[in-house]
Amino acid sequence: MRKLLIYLEGYKKEAILAPLFKMLEATFELFTPIIMKLIIDVGINDGDNAYIIKMCAVMITFGIIGLVCSITAQYYSAKASVGFSTIIRQKLFDHIQSLGFSEMDKIGTSTMITRLTSDINQVQSGVNLVLRLFMRSPFIVIGSMIMAFTIDTKSAIIFLIAIPLISLIIFGVMLISIPLYKKVQAALDDVLNSTRENLIGARVIRAFHKEEEEIQNFNKNSEHLKKLQIFAGKILAFMNPATYIIVNAAIIILLYTGAIKVNIGLLTTGEVIALVSYMSQILIELIKLANLIISVTKAVASGNRIQSILEIKSKMDKNSNNKKEFSSIQDNSKKSFIEFKNVSLKYYDEGEDALSNINLKVEKGETIGIIGGTGSGKSSLVNLIPRFYDVTEGDLLINGQSVKEYNIDELRKNIGIVMQKAVLFKGSIKDNLYWGKKDASIEDIEEALYISQAKEFVEKKDKGINSFIEQGGKNLSGGQKQRLTIARALIKKPEILILDDSASALDFTTDAKLRAAIKNMKDKPTVFIVSQRTSAIRQADKIVVLDNGKITAIGTHEELLGKCAIYNEIYYSQYTKVENEIR
Numbered sequence: 001m002r003k004l005l006i007y008l009e010g011y012k013k014e015a016i017l018a019p020l021f022k023m024l025e026a027t028f029e030l031f032t033p034i035i036m037k038l039i040i041d042v043g044i045n046d047g048d049n050a051y052i053i054k055m056c057a058v059m060i061t062f063g064i065i066g067l068v069c070s071i072t073a074q075y076y077s078a079k080a081s082v083g084f085s086t087i088i089r090q091k092l093f094d095h096i097q098s099l100g101f102s103e104m105d106k107i108g109t110s111t112m113i114t115r116l117t118s119d120i121n122q123v124q125s126g127v128n129l130v131l132r133l134f135m136r137s138p139f140i141v142i143g144s145m146i147m148a149f150t151i152d153t154k155s156a157i158i159f160l161i162a163i164p165l166i167s168l169i170i171f172g173v174m175l176i177s178i179p180l181y182k183k184v185q186a187a188l189d190d191v192l193n194s195t196r197e198n199l200i201g202a203r204v205i206r207a208f209h210k211e212e213e214e215i216q217n218f219n220k221n222s223e224h225l226k227k228l229q230i231f232a233g234k235i236l237a238f239m240n241p242a243t244y245i246i247v248n249a250a251i252i253i254l255l256y257t258g259a260i261k262v263n264i265g266l267l268t269t270g271e272v273i274a275l276v277s278y279m280s281q282i283l284i285e286l287i288k289l290a291n292l293i294i295s296v297t298k299a300v301a302s303g304n305r306i307q308s309i310l311e312i313k314s315k316m317d318k319n320s321n322n323k324k325e326f327s328s329i330q331d332n333s334k335k336s337f338i339e340f341k342n343v344s345l346k347y348y349d350e351g352e353d354a355l356s357n358i359n360l361k362v363e364k365g366e367t368i369g370i371i372g373g374t375g376s377g378k379s380s381l382v383n384l385i386p387r388f389y390d391v392t393e394g395d396l397l398i399n400g401q402s403v404k405e406y407n408i409d410e411l412r413k414n415i416g417i418v419m420q421k422a423v424l425f426k427g428s429i430k431d432n433l434y435w436g437k438k439d440a441s442i443e444d445i446e447e448a449l450y451i452s453q454a455k456e457f458v459e460k461k462d463k464g465i466n467s468f469i470e471q472g473g474k475n476l477s478g479g480q481k482q483r484l485t486i487a488r489a490l491i492k493k494p495e496i497l498i499l500d501d502s503a504s505a506l507d508f509t510t511d512a513k514l515r516a517a518i519k520n521m522k523d524k525p526t527v528f529i530v531s532q533r534t535s536a537i538r539q540a541d542k543i544v545v546l547d548n549g550k551i552t553a554i555g556t557h558e559e560l561l562g563k564c565a566i567y568n569e570i571y572y573s574q575y576t577k578v579e580n581e582i583r
């Protein structure tokens, strides 16, 4: 958390002014009992109405000044805390963007969302409270004691006994409740995470009739949270009566001894009232201080969790300073355009290899089909090209250079990748296509839509490319979404195009038209087609058959058919189906 505080640097002025104004407000508050004393002892005692009105006016003026100081402090503390949390949010977001897929997999989406939302909010309110109270509350407690001593030293001794007792109760309760609040926070995280996952997977939950199970799980988490909150609440609830008993006892003693002293003329009535007011002020501030410490504890816990994400270093060296352009790298004709050299990939340090000993040469402009059973490593293989993951062993070369030597942005700029899950963003079709190329012309858009076989359905829409896409592309069919994600990848005219099972929702005819259109592109990219369908890859220049993370065979459709048992099995399991569908 301490490391996060450097982000307050830009708000130094606000961070100084907010507590100062709060102290100023507190100073006026400290004078209120003294004015009350004067009203009673001078104004009321002497029946001097003019004096009473004058003192009341002073009191109102002090009140107004105090209010203005308080509002000003509120303004500065809000400005500093909101600004501080905005910087942290931006830093955290940037940092998450800079992480590799392996680090993001390890953290998990729900955790990242919690850190970016509720944890940052917790830090924000902690900073806000600290700026307003960390000087004000001790100032009032000490100031009230001093004022009490200036009124009557002997009576002030009651303060010296009562305050440590109250502090003991308040801070004792906090000692127990702070670890409890950490548990409450963790339970709240569980509830938030399960809520998020349930809402994201709402359709799947319904499709599998898992509503009851999910409701029970959710209720279990909520019950656990409720129990912890009630327990923490009960401990906190003990604090108020216990402290009030001590304060009221101290006030009774003050009034009793005060009355005796008033009778013998050692104290005035106004002084006794002032002493009681100071005692009440102290109690209020100590309770505020306790709440402040609880908030700070929560904020520190949240801050530490944010910090722990910020400290995760991406294992991937992005070569950001390397300005060498992708296309300027010498195309050594003796070397293949893309070469996998003894490549292995392990997702977890102690896990099994997802890919082992992959050797594959790809020439510029070739179309490579990648086929294999589920979990055989097809996506893992193509994800290495844009460096979503780095090889664990061996090397992957493009134009004779290891992918690790390219500036990662430059590398990815030249690769169009269409993932298995079609993800579109809220906005128009055109906006989504601009993701591929932000200065794309209408011609670029039309060409990409034409090749991806999206042109027809986009033109049928009332607003064409200006039609609105809901969040996640909810208002489009699976096949429409896939075609738009393909168009988005094509629009940047990539040198390498990766289609990772991205035409699975297209009918066979549209799929065939798509492949033909890509084949006929003017500057045809080097294409990787990952598919479970043999029909999608049978025309490829090379087909790579993967099994259990290893290459079983490489060849054309004709070469593999009859020779590669796995390819045969896949092909003949689909052949009749394909024939049937075409018919």
Ligand SMILES: Nc1ncnc2c1ncn2[C@@H]1O[C@H](COP(=O)(O)OP(=O)(O)OP(=O)(O)O)[C@@H](O)[C@H]1O
Pocket (backbone or CB within 6 Å): 105, 347, 348, 354, 372, 373, 374, 375, 376, 377, 378, 379, 380, 381, 420
């Ligand atoms: N992000 C990841 N973290 C950990 N393991 C992973 C990750 N992605 C894939 N794997 C594992 O790597 C292996 C290969 O997965 P991959 O997704 O590459 O297979 P695939 O052939 O593309 O499968 P499918 O056809 O079902 O998409 C699997 O055992 C999978 O569990």
